[in-house]
Amino acid sequence: MQWKVSISGKDRLVTMPDLIPDNVPFPASIEGRSVQLRWQRATRALFILNPKVSGVWASLNLRTKSVNKFAGESDLLVSSEYLPAGAKIPVVLDATVSLYIPGQETREGAKGKKPKVVRSQITGKVLKVLVKLGDSVGAGDALLIIEAMKMENRVLATSPGIVEAVKVTEGEMVSTGAELVRFKQVMT
Amino acid sequence: MSSHNKDSSANSSPRRIKRIMIANRGEIALRIIRAARDLGIETVALYSDADQFSLHVKLADYSVRLAGNTPLETYLNVPVLIQALKDSKADAVHPGYGFLSESADFAEAVTAAGAKFIGPSAASMRKMGDKIEAKKLMKSHKVQCVPGSENPLKDVEDLRRHVKEVGFPMILKASAGGGGRGMRVVRTENDLAESFAACTREAASYFGNPAVFCERYIENPRHIEVQVLFDEHGNGVHLFERDCSIQRRHQKLIEEAPSMFLNAEQRAEIGRRAVVAAKAAGYSSAGTIEFICESPEKIYFMEMNTRIQVEHTVSEEISDIDLVRWQILVASGETLAFKQEDIHLRGWSFEARINAEDPAKGFLPGPGRVNQVRFPAGPGIRVDSHLYAGYEIPQFYDSMVAKLIVWGPTREIAIERMLRALSEFEIDGVPTTSKFHEAVLRHPLFRAGTFNTGFIEQQAEYFKGVFGTVPEGCEDHASLLAALLAVEENRRPVDSGIGGSVAVKSERSLWRDRARLEATNRGGA
Numbered sequence: 061m062q063w064k065v066s067i068s069g070k071d072r073l074v075t076m077p078d079l080i081p082d083n084v085p086f087p088a089s090i091e092g093r094s095v096q097l098r099w100q101r102a103t104r105a106l107f108i109l110n111p112k113v114s115g116v117w118a119s120l121n122l123r124t125k126s127v128n129k130f131a132g133e134s135d136l137l138v139s140s141e142y143l144p145a146g147a148k149i150p151v152v153l154d155a156t157v158s159l160y161i162p163g164q165e166t167r168e169g170a171k172g173k174k175p176k177v178v179r180s181q182i183t184g185k186v187l188k189v190l191v192k193l194g195d196s197v198g199a200g201d202a203l204l205i206i207e208a209m210k211m212e213n214r215v216l217a218t219s220p221g222i223v224e225a226v227k228v229t230e231g232e233m234v235s236t237g238a239e240l241v242r243f244k245q246v247m248t
Numbered sequence: 249m250s251s252h253n254k255d256s257s258a259n260s261s262p263r264r265i266k267r268i269m270i271a272n273r274g275e276i277a278l279r280i281i282r283a284a285r286d287l288g289i290e291t292v293a294l295y296s297d298a299d300q301f302s303l304h305v306k307l308a309d310y311s312v313r314l315a316g317n318t319p320l321e322t323y324l325n326v327p328v329l330i331q332a333l334k335d336s337k338a339d340a341v342h343p344g345y346g347f348l349s350e351s352a353d354f355a356e357a358v359t360a361a362g363a364k365f366i367g368p369s370a371a372s373m374r375k376m377g378d379k380i381e382a383k384k385l386m387k388s389h390k391v392q393c394v395p396g397s398e399n400p401l402k403d404v405e406d407l408r409r410h411v412k413e414v415g416f417p418m419i420l421k422a423s424a425g426g427g428g429r430g431m432r433v434v435r436t437e438n439d440l441a442e443s444f445a446a447c448t449r450e451a452a453s454y455f456g457n458p459a460v461f462c463e464r465y466i467e468n469p470r471h472i473e474v475q476v477l478f479d480e481h482g483n484g485v486h487l488f489e490r491d492c493s494i495q496r497r498h499q500k501l502i503e504e505a506p507s508m509f510l511n512a513e514q515r516a517e518i519g520r521r522a523v524v525a526a527k528a529a530g531y532s533s534a535g536t537i538e539f540i541c542e543s544p545e546k547i548y549f550m551e552m553n554t555r556i557q558v559e560h561t562v563s564e565e566i567s568d569i570d571l572v573r574w575q576i577l578v579a580s581g582e583t584l585a586f587k588q589e590d591i592h593l594r595g596w597s598f599e600a601r602i603n604a605e606d607p608a609k610g611f612l613p614g615p616g617r618v619n620q621v622r623f624p625a626g627p628g629i630r631v632d633s634h635l636y637a638g639y640e641i642p643q644f645y646d647s648m649v650a651k652l653i654v655w656g657p658t659r660e661i662a663i664e665r666m667l668r669a670l671s672e673f674e675i676d677g678v679p680t681t682s683k684f685h686e687a688v689l690r691h692p693l694f695r696a697g698t699f700n701t702g703f704i705e706q707q708a709e710y711f712k713g714v715f716g717t718v719p720e721g722c723e724d725h726a727s728l729l730a731a732l733l734a735v736e737e738n739r740r741p742v743d744s745g746i747g748g749s750v751a752v753k754s755e756r757s758l759w760r761d762r763a764r765l766e767a768t769n770r771g772g773a
Contacts, residue, residue, distance in 0.1 A: 063734060065727040067718055074731035088731075090724050099732060104620065104676070106729050120729055123674045123682065127737040136737070138730045141683055143671050144722055149690065150671055151722055152608070152683050152715055155730035183615050183643050209604075209613040209647040210429065210454060212446075236616070 062160040067153070073160060085109070106142075118145035128237065134158055176221055176243040183235045184208030186228045191241065195223045203241050206234065215240060263581045265289055265340045265364060269312075269333050270304065271354075272344030273323060275632045275651060276556070277304035280342045283572035292336040294329065296322035298642035303634045312336055317644050323347045324456055326354055330361050340364040340579060342572075346646065349555035350377040350424065351456070366579040368554050372529040376552040379423050380461050382529075383549070389528045391521060391549045394540060396463025404441050407462060411437070414464050420444060422451030423459040430454060431498050433465055466548075468702030470509050470541040471495065473553075474522035475563040477574055479584045480532045486519040487567040488593055490559055494688060496611060496704045501681065502688060503559035503599045505566045508659070508697030514544050515593075523588075525549060533578050534560065534571045558601065558651065561632060565597035565655040596659040598666050602633070602650035604641050606679035607687075608715035614679040615643035624672035628655045628665045631673075641678055649675070652685075659697075663689055687714045 063074045075089040082101045087094060096109035098117065104125075107117040123141040136157045143150045188205040191197060197217045204215045221243030228240055268284050269292040270277045281291045281304060293308035298317045305311045312332040314322040322328070324347055333341060341358045343349035343366070352370040359365055367373070376382045380400060383393045396414055400423055401407045411418070420443055422430030430450045432443040444460065452458040471492045478484035491507035492500045506515060522537040529552065536553040560571045569591070578584075605611040618639045623631045633650035641649060652669055656662030667689050670682050688694050691707065704711070718726045 061735075063731040065730045067723060067726060067730070070723070072723070072727040074727050076731050076735050078735070080732060080735055088728060090728055095728065097728065097732070099736075104674070106732060108725060108728065118725070120725060121674075122676070122729075123671070124676050124678075124680065125733050126677065126679070127733055129737075136734050138733050139679075140729060140733060142729065144725060147719075148667065148671065149686055150683065151718055151726065153718055153726050153730060154608075155726070157730050157734040181609065181612055184613075208643050209615060209645065211613060211647075212450075213612065236614075 064158050064160040066156040066158075120144050123150055176219070177239055178203060178215065178217070178241040178243070180206060180215070180234045180236060180238045180240055182206060182208045182213060184213070184233070186230055186232045186234060187212060189226060189228065189230055191223050192226060193223055197221060197223065197243075204228070217243075263364065263579075265576060265580050267292060267309075267336070267338040268340045268342050268366065268576070269336055269338035269363070270294065270308065270342050270344065271323065271329055272342070272347055272349070273299050273302060273304060273634075273645065274648070275634045276344040276558075277302075278307060278634055279572055279632055280344060281307050283570065283576060284342075286570075286573060287576060289576065292332075292338045294323070294332055296642075296644070298640075298644055301640070303636060303639075310336055317642070319347065319454065319644065320456075326351075326357055329354070330357050333358065333361050333363055338363060340366055340576075342366040342575070343555065345555050345557055350553070352377060364579050366575050367533045368529075368531050368535065372531050373554045376529040376531070376535075377424070377554045379421060379425070379551045380459070382552055385528055386525060386549045389524065391525055391528075392547070394463045394466065394548045394550065397461045400459035400461055401444070404444050407440055407444055410462055411440075414462055417465040417467065418462050419465040420447040420460050420462050422447065422455055422457070423461055424455040424457035425451060430460075434462075466540055466542060468700040468706075470507075470700050471500075471538070472507050472509060472518065472541050472547070473536050473538040473557075474519055475534070475536055475557075475560065475567075475571070476522050476526045476531070477534050477569070477571065477578075477584065478526055478532045479578045480581060481583055482527075483584045483587075484523055484526055484531070485584065485586065485588045485591055486522050487563040487569060487571075487591060489515060489518055490562055492559060493699055493701050494694075494703060495701050500559065501601055501603075501704075502685060503562055504659075504662075505562040505597050506593060509541065510544055518547060521547075521549075525552065534575050558648070559599050561630065561651060561653045562597040562599050565630070565653060566594055567591050568594060595655055595657045596662040597653065597655045598662050600652045600666060600670070600685040601648050601681065602652060602673070602675070602685075603647040603681045604649050604678040605647050605681055607681055607684035607711070609679075611681070612679075613643075613647045615641045615647070616678045617641075618649075618675060619677040620674060621676070622672070622674035623650075624652070624669035626665075626668070628662070629669045630654070635675065649678075649680070663695065683715060684711070687711055 065072050065074050072091055080099050085096050085098045088097050098107040104122040106120040110116040121143045125140040128137040138155045138157050140153045141150045184206045187207045191203050198220045201217045202214045203217055206213050224244045225242040267290040270280050284291045291308040293304045293311040294314055295305045296314050296317050316322050341363055348354040352373040355365040355370040375385055386393050397410045417433055417435045420432045432447045434443045447460050448458045472489050474489050475487040489507050490503050490505045492503045494502040525537050534556050536557050538550040540548045540550045564571055605613050618635055620637050621635045630653040635649050654662050654665040656665050670686050693699050
């Protein structure tokens, strides 16, 4: 299966098997170049065989990983912190990963205007709803206040728009990824 | 790390404690259980519904459920706690930090129920725990304080009356607050009403007391505090200072002991002042005098924390004194087994607070399930944490999930050990502040010791640059890892349809299903 991995705005094509075997070397490829990998599930280490020196594996030790997928959206947001071989300080990785199917991009591009959705980035309680249906908001305007872990967190609009729907009420518990506010597309 | 022979308790205690009820949760509950177990004392854990699977419940000898989840229903609910105290037949209560640790009313209720409150007397808690009362007392003992309102603010109008003498910027503080909560900096007249309302609300909700006062806000000071330890017979010592200047929104993130800011002479002076302050309050048990430092010469008393603090660990490391153990011994009526001249400063220690927050997203808290956890180890490393693999971090309480404490013979070695330990520290499933700590520890100004409480804001650009970046030459490996994690995420056991107890070996890839679906859709379009 082919994957499109986007890191800092640059895409790379990666081939991976459908199922990753545990601690058994398997072939994969990046941008058409073949590589040998080994994934140790229990310790969560990825070993990459050095193509120049047979038998020498570089190890990537995972400290964290999180993979987020929101309903109706095809991209996966992969975040990880890992210590690469030869480094002292872990690498912070934020990548968008999507299944690569030739021709898919043009189809998605034609879909056009999707309503803009603001999702909760935390699990918590909706303390205050600051906007209502039909409100016109600017970028940076506060939409809601969500309380989590003793902190009041403001949810801000990232771009201007008109509120089409408010999906939560004050006092309600929301989880990460829950839809909070939906905007009408603003015509410019 | 080594324990100290000063901790030996040769004299028999007049009041032997047999069972301690812990009115707290998280790592501090574990810390207290450990100290109690070292002394052969039993423990009673309390737990809210969200905390029923917490480690402190497992490690304590007994446990009592507190129905509900919010702090007000559970760990702040005095009548329920006192009932639990009676039911569990504990003869002492350790309040930990936060929650009711600085509530004189709670201490009195514990005493009235016939148990010993492990901490200072209610009277000295009232004197020092209330920030407004404490400032009055310090002024009478000629300890210099920051200018501000002498009494709780009645309303916004009352606050406006103080603007002239205090000026802007000013800081609003919950009189009963602590731990960086319940504080607001006000910079303009326009923000007074909103800030006052928010501060009062937070004060009432988290500390059960809406009283708020204001004082001059000293822009970017150095936050230095002194650990003191007093017995009930008037003997007291200080365990040197801690530098807690690395803060974000008044929330400490990295603490160290001692401080680079002070020389030996200034260190002795600030320690002496702390002992005077604690003595003035008739203090016993472990406590902390916090100072605001504009310069090593201009040091103001800020407040006293009449409890054990999160960062007590670094003082333990550099003094070799087990503070929680001594809290229990002091509460048993014992006399301190050491004098000031017996306590020697050894090496350097750091503590990094590992919070379930994402520093790349403005420290957004991320409660949730911890899939995997692996603690660092090796020379000079200590981890105080209640985490375990499969633990669900509740969203009702503080976001701190671990304290990583290191000790080294020098500051440089301690920093290197901290970096090494952070690189080994594995917490999977929730975001953590680890990468933020690494960024701080390798910053040249931090290394040089020239920083203040404004460090994080001043270096905002630096921090922006270090999160979410894959260094050059690492992109291919990073891409392979990202794709692998995406595939792994969708590895799911096939539902056998006969209930959950059947172990299923075969697995299917959701991605294969999706690809098949995509192909079908395209064929049909």
